[in-house]
Structures are given as C-alpha cells and as structure tokens.
Amino acid sequence: MNTVIIYSIIILSSIGILAAxxxxxxxxxxxxxxNPKIDEVEKALPGANCGGCGFAGCRxxxxxxxxxxxxSDKLCTVGGNExxxxxxxxxxxxxxxxxxxxxxxxxxxTCENRPKTSHFDGASSCAVEASIYxxxxxxxxxxxxxxxxxxxxxxxxxxxxPETGLPEVDDDKCVACGACVEACPRNLIELRKKAPRxxxxxxxxxxxxxxxxxxxxxxxxxxxxxxxxxVCPFDAITLVNNLAYIDSDKCRLCRKCVVVCPTHAxxxxxxxxxxxxxxPKPKAKPVAKAVDATDNSNPKTAEKPLTKTAPLSxxxxxxxxxAKKEVTVSEK
Amino acid sequence: MLRTFKLGGIHPAGNKLSAGxxxxxLPLPKIVFIPIAQHIGAPAKPIVQPGDxxxxxxxxxxxxxxxxxxxxxxxxxxxxxxxPAPDSGGYPKQCIVIEREGDEWEESILSKEExxxxxxxxxxxxxxxxxxxxxxxxxxxxxxVKLMPPPGKIADILIINGVECEPYLTxxxxxxxxxxxxxxxxxxxxxxxLKVTKACIGIENNKKDAIKHLSxxxxxxxxxxxxxxxxxxxxxxxxxxINAITxxxxxxxxLPIETGAVVSNVGTTYAVYEAVLKYKPLFxxxxxxxxxxxxxxxNFLVRIGTPIKDLIEAAGGSSLNGGKVICGGPMMGRAVNSxxxxxxKGTSGVLLMPESESKxxxxxxxxxxxxxxxxxxxxLEPYLLANVSSKKQWDIAEEHNVMDCIECGSCSYTCPANxxxxxxxxxxxxxxGGILRTRKMKKQ
Numbered sequence: 093m094n095t096v097i098i099y100s101i102i103i104l105s106s107i108g109i110l111a112a113x114x115x116x117x118x119x120x121x122x123x124x125x126x127n128p129k130i131d132e133v134e135k136a137l138p139g140a141n142c143g144g145c146g147f148a149g150c151r152x153x154x155x156x157x158x159x160x161x162x163x164s165d166k167l168c169t170v171g172g173n174e175x176x177x178x179x180x181x182x183x184x185x186x187x188x189x190x191x192x193x194x195x196x197x198x199x200x201x202t203c204e205n206r207p208k209t210s211h212f213d214g215a216s217s218c219a220v221e222a223s224i225y226x227x228x229x230x231x232x233x234x235x236x237x238x239x240x241x242x243x244x245x246x247x248x249x250x251x252x253x254p255e256t257g258l259p260e261v262d263d264d265k266c267v268a269c270g271a272c273v274e275a276c277p278r279n280l281i282e283l284r285k286k287a288p289r290x291x292x293x294x295x296x297x298x299x300x301x302x303x304x305x306x307x308x309x310x311x312x313x314x315x316x317x318x319x320x321x322x323v324c325p326f327d328a329i330t331l332v333n334n335l336a337y338i339d340s341d342k343c344r345l346c347r348k349c350v351v352v353c354p355t356h357a358x359x360x361x362x363x364x365x366x367x368x369x370x371x372p373k374p375k376a377k378p379v380a381k382a383v384d385a386t387d388n389s390n391p392k393t394a395e396k397p398l399t400k401t402a403p404l405s406x407x408x409x410x411x412x413x414x415a416k417k418e419v420t421v422s423e424k
Numbered sequence: 425m426l427r428t429f430k431l432g433g434i435h436p437a438g439n440k441l442s443a444g445x446x447x448x449x450l451p452l453p454k455i456v457f458i459p460i461a462q463h464i465g466a467p468a469k470p471i472v473q474p475g476d477x478x479x480x481x482x483x484x485x486x487x488x489x490x491x492x493x494x495x496x497x498x499x500x501x502x503x504x505x506x507x508p509a510p511d512s513g514g515y516p517k518q519c520i521v522i523e524r525e526g527d528e529w530e531e532s533i534l535s536k537e538e539x540x541x542x543x544x545x546x547x548x549x550x551x552x553x554x555x556x557x558x559x560x561x562x563x564x565x566x567x568x569v570k571l572m573p574p575p576g577k578i579a580d581i582l583i584i585n586g587v588e589c590e591p592y593l594t595x596x597x598x599x600x601x602x603x604x605x606x607x608x609x610x611x612x613x614x615x616x617x618l619k620v621t622k623a624c625i626g627i628e629n630n631k632k633d634a635i636k637h638l639s640x641x642x643x644x645x646x647x648x649x650x651x652x653x654x655x656x657x658x659x660x661x662x663x664x665x666i667n668a669i670t671x672x673x674x675x676x677x678x679l680p681i682e683t684g685a686v687v688s689n690v691g692t693t694y695a696v697y698e699a700v701l702k703y704k705p706l707f708x709x710x711x712x713x714x715x716x717x718x719x720x721x722x723n724f725l726v727r728i729g730t731p732i733k734d735l736i737e738a739a740g741g742s743s744l745n746g747g748k749v750i751c752g753g754p755m756m757g758r759a760v761n762s763x764x765x766x767x768x769k770g771t772s773g774v775l776l777m778p779e780s781e782s783k784x785x786x787x788x789x790x791x792x793x794x795x796x797x798x799x800x801x802x803x804l805e806p807y808l809l810a811n812v813s814s815k816k817q818w819d820i821a822e823e824h825n826v827m828d829c830i831e832c833g834s835c836s837y838t839c840p841a842n843x844x845x846x847x848x849x850x851x852x853x854x855x856x857g858g859i860l861r862t863r864k865m866k867k868q
Contacts (some may be wrong), residue, residue, distance in 0.1 A: 210761035213748075213784050215847035217814065223854060224847075225514025225761060232515055 129183060131159045136178040137168060142246055144169035144269030152328070163187045170267040193268040193283040195249070195261050199235040200296035200359060202256035205308040206231060212238075222277035226424075228308025233299045234282055235259070244275035263290040263362075284340035292346050292361040293338060295320075300333040307355065314357040320349035428654035429664035430673075432801040433689055434834045436755070438630055438656055442594045442714045442721040448600055449725045450738055452527060455521040456499050457509040457766040458484065463558040465491030469857035470520055476503045481530035481705050484520055487556075493566045494556035495520075498707035498727035500528035512751035512758045516624045519766065520728070535740030540613060548617040548700050556697030556706050556769075561585060561596075561660070561689035562752060564770040568689070571617045572857070574689045574723050579618045580684040583669055584611055584625040584693055586634065587653060587660035590753030593773045595692050595710040596690045600634040603694055610697030611648055618686055624669050624688075624826065628655050657755065658832040662687045664801050678830050691772075695733045711767055713739040715776030716745075725837045726767050732774050733763035745781040754782075755833045785842035795846060796835035802828050806835035810845040813852030819861060821852040827860070829853060 118137040145168050147153040152360045157166055163185050164168075168175045173189045180187040212221050218240040225230030237257040242250045249265035250272055260271075262288070274280045278299055295314055301304040303315030316334030328342035329349060338349065338358070347367045350360045360367060441503075461467035468485035478484060478497040509517035540548075555567035573579060576800040584607075588596040600607060611623050627635050629652050642648040651669055653659055659723035663674045665687055672683040680687055689698075690711060698704040706807040707728050714721040719740025724734060733753070736742070750757040751771055759782075804825055812820040826849060835845040 104763045211746075213759070213782075215814075215844035216787075217847070217851070219851055220844075223850065224758070226510075226516075228761075 127158050130154045132182045133157055133179050136171075136175060136182060138170045138175065140170050140246065140267075140269075140319045142170060142267070142269040142271065144175060144267060159185060161185070169193070171267050192286040194263050194266050194286040194290070194292075195268060195270075195272050195281050196284045196292060196294055197235065197241075197261060197281050198261050198277075198298055199258060199280045199294055200357070201229065201231060201234040201310050201313045201358070202258060204256075205312045206234060209403075218275075231299055231306070232309065233278060233297075234279065234302075239279070240275045241272035241281060244271040246271065285343075287345060290362045291345055293347060293358065294340070295336045295338055295352060295357055296359050297357045298335065300335050301414075302334055303393055306334070313358050315355055317354060319352040319354065320358060323348045323352050426652055426654040427668045428656050429659065429661075429667040429801060431803045432834060433656040433658070433664075433773070434799050434837055435655070436591050436837065438596050439591045439714075439716075440597070440630070441592065441716070441720060442712050442720075442723055443597055443631075445594075445598070445720075445722050447598050447723045447725050447742045450665050450727075450730065450735060451672035452499060452524060452727065453730040453734050454524055454744075455504070456524065456727060457507070457523050457731065457764075458495060458498065458522065458729040459509070459517050459768050460485050460495060460513055461517055461521050461768065462495065462564060462728070462768040463493045464563065465489060465493070465569075467518070468492060468495045469508065472503050473491060473521065474503050474505045476854050477501070478503060478522060479530045481533050481707060483556075483705070484522075486787045487553075487566075491566060491569055491825065493558050493703070494554065496556055496690050496705040496707045497522060498729050499524040501525040510762045511768065512760055512765060512771070513637050513757070514760070519729070527661060530850055533704045534702045536800070537609075537697075540609065540701050540794055543613070543616065543700065545612060545617045545619060548613050551700045551703070552696055555695070555704070557692060557699055558696050558706070558769050559689060560695060560709060560769060560772070561760040562756070562770045564768075565573055567692055568688060571769065573613070573686075577681045578684065579686045580622070581622050581686075582611070582615050582618055582620050582623040582671060582702070583665055583685055584623060584686045584690055585660055585662075585687055586625050586627040586629070586638075586690045587664055587665060589628060589655075589660040590773075591657075592714045592759075592775050593712045593753045594713045594714075595723055595772055597631050597634055599690055599694055599710055600631070601637055603635075604637050606643070606674050606697045606736060607690055608638070608641050608692050610693035610695075613616045613696055614686075614688055614693060616648065620686075624651050625649070626651050626653050626659075626665050628653050628659055637821055638661055657834065658801055658830070661801060661830050661832060663830065671714065676825055678713055695801065706769060709767070709769065709771070711735060711771055712775075714771040715778070716743060717742045717778050718776055728769060729766045731766055732760075732771075735767070735775065742776050746783075746864060748775075748779075748782040750775040750782075755837070756831065763806070785845070788841040790843060791841055795838045795840065799834040799838045800836065801832060802830060806845045806849060807843075807851055810835075810843065810848035813855075816855075818852070818855050822856045822859070826852045827854050 109179050134151055137150040139150050141149040142332050145153045145154055147275055157179055163180055167190055176187045208228050211230050212228045214220055214224055216238050218236040218238045221236045221238055225242050227236050239252050242252055246267050247267050249262045250259050253260050268283045296312035299313050306313035307315055315414050318329060318331050320336050321329045321331050326342050326344050328339045330337050347360050349358050350367050351369055434825050466488035469488050470485045479500045481496055482497045484497045498524055501522050504521045506518060506525050507521050509519045511517045523841050541703050549568050549571050557567040558564040586596055586600050617624050625638060635650055637699055639650045642650060653668055660665055662680050666672055666674060666680055666683055666685045674683055675679050695706050708725055710723055711726045711775045712723050712736045722739050724735055748759040750759050752758060752773055754775060788806055800806055808824055809826050829849055839845055
C-alpha cells in the first residue's frame with residue numbers, strides 16, 4: 093500500500109515538474125515582445141475604457157501613443173492635460189495643453205416653453221421615438237426627453253430634470269467622452285470649450301425652420317433673425333438654415349448676443365451677474381415690469397439701466413423702439 | 425383542409441366593421457397635397473410650377489431614378505405651391521399643393537377599355553411605368569421594377585394577394601366583390617408581362633363571398649386558380665403567402681423572385697388594368713375608414729392628396745378621447761399626430777382607435793415565456809433581437825438575422841409583459857441595414 097502511494101506521488105510530481113519545465117521554455121520561446129512603454133503608458137491612463145479618445149479602450153490608446161511620434165492629435169478626455177503630460181514624459185515626446193471640453197445640451201424646449209401636442213406611446217428611447225415621428229411637440233428638431241443620453245453616460249454626469257423634461261449636464265463630472273453626443277438622435281449635444289467657473293454662452297436651439305414656424309412650437313426657438321451675428325465683436329456667430337450657431341472656440345463670453353436675442357434662444361449659464369436684456373422674456377401674460385435682471389425693488393432705478401443699454405441697441409434701429417416701449421410701461 | 429404558412433402567426437379579432445359597405449366616391453377635396461415621395465426609391469421630380477393649370481391624370485412629377493415612380497395630379501385646377509405636409513412617416517415631406525377647380529380629366533384617359541389581347545409584355549410594362557403604379561398593399565414598391573426581374577431570375581407563377589389579413593381593413597375585399605372582372609383582366613395583363621402561364625389568387629377564408637364571386641368568374645379559366653387560405657395573421661405577407669400557396673420558402677435575405685414567384689396586391693392589379701386598358705394613371709384609391717367609435721365605417725374611393733380629416737368627417741367623425749389615429753391597420757399601421765396628413769398611394773386605411781383599445785400596457789421585464797418565438801412567422805427570436813438591439817449589440821443582431829424581420833408586429837401583440845419588441849427590433853434593422861450597406865460600399 094505504502095509503495096503505491098509513494099510511487100503515485102513520485103510519478104505525479106515528476107509529470108508536474110516536467111510540465112512546468114516545458115511550459116517555462118514554451119512561454120519564453122513564444123513570448124510576445126511588446127514595447128514595454130505600452131504598459132507604462134497604460135498605467136498612467138485613467139482606465140475608464142470610455143472610448144472618448146477615439147480608440148477602443150485605454151490599452152488601444154496606449155498602443156497608439158507608443159507607436160506614434162506625435163501626440164498632438166491624441167487626447168485622453170478623461171485624464172485631460174495632466175494625463176497627457178505624464179504620457180508625454182514616458183514616451184519622451186512633447187505635448188501641447190488642450191482646451192478642456194464639456195457636453196452642452198442645446199435645447200431649451202422645457203415643458204413650459206414647448207407645449208406637448210401628442211403623447212408618445214412607444215418604447216422609452218429617444219432613438220425609437222425619433223424614427224417613429226417628429227416628437228410629442230411641434231418642434232421636429234428638439235429634445236425628446238426619453239433619456240438615451242442619460243443612459244449612455246458612464247460618468248453619472250447627465251440627469252433628467254423631471255420639471256423641464258430636459259437632460260442636465262453636471263459640468264464637474266462630465267469628461268467630454270462623447271457618448272451622449274453619439275446617443276442623441278437629434279444631434280443636440282455638443283462638446284463645447286469649457287470656460288472658467290463653467291460659464292457658458294450658447295444657442296439653446298437646433299430648429300432650422302423659418303422663424304414664424306419655429307416660434308409656433310416653442311417660445312424660445314431661434315428665429316434666425318441675425319441680431320446676434322451683427323452684434324458679436326468676435327465673429328463667433330454664424331447663421332445657417334434659419335439657425336444661429338456660436339463657435340465656442342471663438343466666443344469670449346461677452347454676452348452681447350444674449351442681450352439682443354429677441355426670443356431668449358441664446359442663454360448664458362453660471363455667470364455671477366445676470367445680463368440686462370433689452371427685450372423681456374416671452375411670457376404668457378403681459379408683465380408690467382419688463383426687465384428681469386437686477387433688483388426690481390426700486391422701479392425708478394430699474395428704469396435707468398434700460399436706457400444705459402440702449403446705446404448698444406441704438407446702433408441697431410430695430411431694437412430701439414422696443415426698448416422705448418418697455419420704458420413707458422415701467423414708468424406706469 | 426385550408427392552406428396556410430408554416431411558421432408562427434396569430435389570430436387577432438377581425439373587426440371588419442366596413443366589410444358590408446360598398447365603395448363610395450368621397451366628395452372631391454377643395455385642395456390636395458400630393459407628396460413627391462409616395463413610393464420606395466428616389467422621390468419624384470416635379471415638372472410643374474406654381475401657377476400652372478393641371479388636369480386630372482396629368483403627370484406632375486417624373487420618376488427620380490430607376491427605382492422610382494411618376495406622380496399624376498388627382499384633381500384639375502391650379503398648382504398653388506410646393507410645401508411640406510406631415511406624412512405617416514412622422515416628418516413633414518415635400519408636397520405639390522393643388523387647388524381644385526372642377527373635375528376635368530386628361531383626354532387620353534379612356535372611359536371604355538381598349539382590347540388588350542394584342543399587347544405584348546414590353547407595352548404592358550411601359551404603360552404601367554407611365555401610370556406610376558406602385559404596390560398598393562402598403563409597401564409602395566414600383567410595379568414596373570417588380571415586373572422586370574434581374575437577369576438570371578425567371579418567374580414561373582404570379583400570386584395575387586387578396587388576403588387582407590390586417591384587422592379592420594376591407595378595401596381589397598370590396599374591390600374583389602365589386603371589380604372582380606376588371607381584376608381578372610388585370611391578372612391576365614400581369615401574367616403576360618411576366619411571361620407566366622399560372623396565377624393564383626390567395627384570399628383569406630373570412631371573405632367567402634369574394635372567394636365565391638372570383639371562383640365563378642374564373643371557372644372557365646385554366647390559368648387562374650382561386651386559393652382560399654386559413655385565417656391567420658400575417659397571411660398577407662409576401663413570404664408567408666408564397667409559402668402557403670406554393671410551399672416554397674424564400675431564402676434568408678433574398679427576394680421572392682428567388683423562388684420564381686411574383687406577388688401583387690389586388691388593388692395594384694386593378695390599377696394595372698385601368699392603366700393598361702384605359703390609360704388611367706394612379707391618382708385615386710380605395711381607403712377603409714373605420715373604428716369602433718366611428719358613426720359610419722366606410723370604404724371610400726379617394727383622390728390621392730386628400731387630407732385624412734376629410735375622410736374622417738365623411739365617415740361621421742368621432743371624438744378621439746385620447747385614442748389613436750392610425751394610417752393603415754392596427755398591426756402594421758402608423759399612429760399619426762395630425763389629421764392634415766394627405767392620402768398617399770400606399771394608404772390602405774384610416775383607423776380611429778379609442779384609448780381603451782389602443783393604449784399600450786405598462787412595460788414589464790421579459791419573463792422568458794417564449795411566446796414571441798412561437799408566433800414569429802419568420803422563425804426569429806424576437807425577445808433576443810429586441811434585447812440586443814436596445815443594448816446596441818449590432819453584431820449579435822445581425823448574426824441572429826434581424827434583417828429577415830418583416831415587422832408584422834406579432835411578437836409585440838403576443839407579449840404578456842407588454843414589451844415593445846418591434847420598436848427595438850426596428851432600430852436594430854435600421855442600424856444593421858446601414859452597417860451592411862456601408863460594408864457593401866467599402867467592398868466595391
């Protein structure tokens with residue numbers, strides 16, 4: 093009995109040792125020689141595998157970086173400039189700092205601004221709804237509110253606001269990976285240049301219909317009037333197909349366009365001081381005090397700022413009459 | 425023993441409320457919106473300008489390519505403008521707007537048919553092409569293209585689709601009862617065009633009067649057979665019809681011509697008769713207007729371009745109370761959000777469905793019961809295709825033959841968990857179709 097056990101142990105151990113030796117030599121012979129830098133670069137990356145860089149995961153990005161001589165067209169959107177600097181150090185290359193970007197939902201068709209005209213009774217997906225019909229409001233370009241973008245975000249940066257029916261981006265969590273941009277069937281979300289303190293100025297509308305038609309479906313639609321194009325000192329705004337577009341790389345956040353937009357399609361977000369508009373926000377009932385912005389506690393002082401902003405619109409005759417109209421109303 | 429197709433199928437209630445109502449001519453509309461894209465393929469190109477005077481049957485838009493169709497005016501009057509109008513696809517599409525003045529028809533349209541015995545295949549196909557005939561069962565595929573199979577593919581049987589398996593719709597039924605002789609003449613014309621000597625007319629067994637009438641008309645005709653079919657949805661699907669009548673199966677990803685069969689709807693066949701023997705282009709069609717709350721469910725002969733609100737009014741109107749207005753039938757039709765939508769060549773019906781009948785139940789998780797697999801007439805796995813399509817796993821969807829889905833809706837209808845299976849499968853088909861096209865283009 094004992095001998096059987098001893099022999100079994102010896103034989104099995106020998107097989108085990110032989111297999112180990114064979115495996116060792118085979119592993120050495122068939123070893124894949126990879127550039128050791130790829131591993132180093134991969135360690136420096138965030139490891140989210142989000143695809144924001146345009147490559148199939150962090151490993152693929154690391155390989156692409158290690159292979160190339162030039163990092164100018166490569167950016168890890170999650171890690172940002174910090175990570176790219178580390179990668180550049182590892183590879184012995186130089187890299188320029190790139191402006192960070194953030195996702196912006198370019199639609200302000202809230203339940204209040206854009207009334208519903210029908211009820212969608214299909215699968216709760218924006219892609220499905222967009223392929224079935226123009227949507228449950230009069231605007232065939234606007235947000236459908238079913239949340240495909242929210243579902244696509246891996247960084248918990250998008251949430252649906254139940255009151256407005258629109259998705260909202262958490263600027264601090266957004267890493268500009270672009271998943272939401274791809275998910276939106278209406279191409280409403282754009283990666284725009286990120287400004288200090290998350291300040292933004294953008295046209296919150298993508299409606300290409302003629303002004304009158306667009307305005308019927310939504311109070312804050314862009315009507316393609318072109319006032320913003322005229323007033324922008326930095327040539328950042330273009331008007332195509334009855335729709336204005338602000339180039340975030342050229343925009344300096346001066347907000348002159350916000351002041352003149354008659355429908356409040358252009359909005360400014362996260363600014364410390366509200367801008368003083370020449371034209372009141374379109375409301376269902378008529379308002380006695382036109383100006384929204386500054387403190388409305390003293391009607392007399394509220395009156396004066398209006399005339400101060402008039403010079404801006406003074407050079408544009410069209411704006412003047414409306415400004416005067418507001419003054420007479422508040423003088424009451 | 426009635427013939428039927430092999431796989432799947434469901435039995436929704438027929439609800440043929442308008443089956444006994446003879447076809448009525450709808451009073452002519454004051455203004456028509458004629459879409460320039462009423463068919464599969466390239467939109468037609470308008471050949472009239474605002475201000476032009478047109479007559480009924482005058483060509484107003486020419487086919488925009490090989491797979492395309494001509495469009496003719498359905499009223500006489502003045503072309504007002506080109507403007508977008510909503511369509512059942514859900515988005516505004518370009519239309520030619522014509523204001524009607526009187527009812528003057530083109531002189532070339534004959535009131536009495538001419539003798540068609542001496543016509544050859546080419547002439548027949550040319551006249552069909554001129555007349556802008558497209559598949560009127562709803563698919564709107566240009567008929568003249570269907571009658572010219574690609575080289576190497578030969579047809580040996582013509583199948584006429586008189587099935588009308590969609591609940592509520594009765595347009596084809598009434599057409600078979602009232603225009604039986606003309607339809608038979610149309611069948612002979614199509615047989616000549618395809619150079620086949622055998623034709624079968626498939627009719628579902630709930631239309632016994634139509635089966636009797638057409639059987640009597642063809643009792644002496646050795647070339648045409650009337651085939652009563654078991655009532656089962658979607659018997660009217662091309663592939664299902666071919667399977668039921670001939671036993672042949674269309675291979676995955678292939679067209680019916682692979683099996684030697686060409687299928688044509690009875691409405692299309694009637695339009696072919698009118699086009700070839702009377703030179704009458706396609707500008708009007710029979711539309712069923714129906715619904716449980718409607719005062720007078722009817723079958724109207726409607727001019728193309730008439731807004732559907734005219735039809736609803738003529739059928740006694742109805743208060744919707746949150747229900748759906750559906751262009752087509754309840755299974756494959758499309759709910760629309762406007763009654764300004766014009767009747768197009770493929771509009772077979774307008775169904776007003778009350779909310780209690782049309783609102784979907786609350787969606788729940790899949791319980792893996794497998795009923796959707798049992799009912800799928802194409803032998804697919806709808807629960808899987810819907811699942812992977814919603815998760816954007818397009819490679820798995822392609823592998824499991826999502827492109828073979830005929831979008832009949834049997835899966836969504838049967839699902840006990842109210843899952844919107846077809847909605848997701850359609851997304852899968854759309855995306856995978858795009859991927860396949862790109863792949864094909866890259867190869868070339």
